Amino acid sequence: MAKLLVLVPALLALAAVVPAAWAADIEDCAEAEDLGKFIEAKVSGCTEDDTKCPLMRGNNVTITIKFKSNKEIKAVQQVVHGVLAGVPVPFPLESPDACQNTGLTCPLVVGDHTYNYGLFIKPVYPKVSVKVKWELLNEDKKQIVCLLIPAILK
Numbered sequence: 343m344a345k346l347l348v349l350v351p352a353l354l355a356l357a358a359v360v361p362a363a364w365a366a367d368i369e370d371c372a373e374a375e376d377l378g379k380f381i382e383a384k385v386s387g388c389t390e391d392d393t394k395c396p397l398m399r400g401n402n403v404t405i406t407i408k409f410k411s412n413k414e415i416k417a418v419q420q421v422v423h424g425v426l427a428g429v430p431v432p433f434p435l436e437s438p439d440a441c442q443n444t445g446l447t448c449p450l451v452v453g454d455h456t457y458n459y460g461l462f463i464k465p466v467y468p469k470v471s472v473k474v475k476w477e478l479l480n481e482d483k484k485q486i487v488c489l490l491i492p493a494i495l496k
Contacts, residue, residue, distance in 0.1 A: 366395045371475065371488040377415065378478070378486035381408040381454070385491060394494040400465045405476060407457045409487045415450040417441060417481040420459065425473040425490070433474075435459075440478055457487075467495050 366388055370380045386404040388395035397403055418440035423430035441448035445458045457478065474491040 366390075366392045366492050368492075369490040371490045372485050373488070374485070375412070377413055377480055377484060378409050378411045380487045380489060381410060383407045383489055383491070385493075394471060394492040397463045397493050397495045399463050399467055399469075399495060401463055403461050403463060405457075405459045405461065405491075407476070407478070407487060407489065408454065409457070409478070410454050411450045411452055411486060414452060415448070415480045415486060417448055418446055418450065418486065419479045419481075419483070420444070421477045421479055423475040425475050426470070430475060435461075463495065470495050 366385070368383045368385075372378075372380065384404075384406040385395040386406075387398065387401075419438045420435055420440040421438070422433040422435060424433050425431070437443075440446055440457065440459075445456050471492075471494045474493050475488065476491060477488045478486040480486055
């Protein structure tokens with residue numbers, strides 16, 4: 343019983359400091375936390391039971407990232423890579439400006455923010471397992487948030 347009394351508070355403390363991922367095993371890959379901190383993330387169609395988020399070709403997917411900015415940030419750029427065999431391959435988005443059509447209003451003030459990005463998974467994309475590296479960068483191209491999302495294109 344004494345071990346259980348020690349274990350429960352330890353697990354609660356761990357849950358308080360580990361960022362939440364609503365689906366799969368989304369990793370925080372930020373180099374530092376001086377500009378911002380990832381709080382939680384969600385990929386539509388992905389559940390906590392999925393080891394890799396299914397990205398269905400020919401369909402739309404929405405990436406939602408909740409984060410806290412620790413400083414005022416003038417501009418936010420969204421950068422995405424597909425990491426295949428450890429090699430990051432750039433994935434071009436329609437616009438690099440994350441302050442448009444994502445729920446963010448720039449300049450970002452210190453505090454909590456929610457970023458949403460809708461992405462069409464083209465039917466021509468190959469069926470492949472990939473880690474999606476999703477970054478939000480400031481005006482000096484420094485990371486605010488960085489996530490690694492395990493995914494499988496189906």
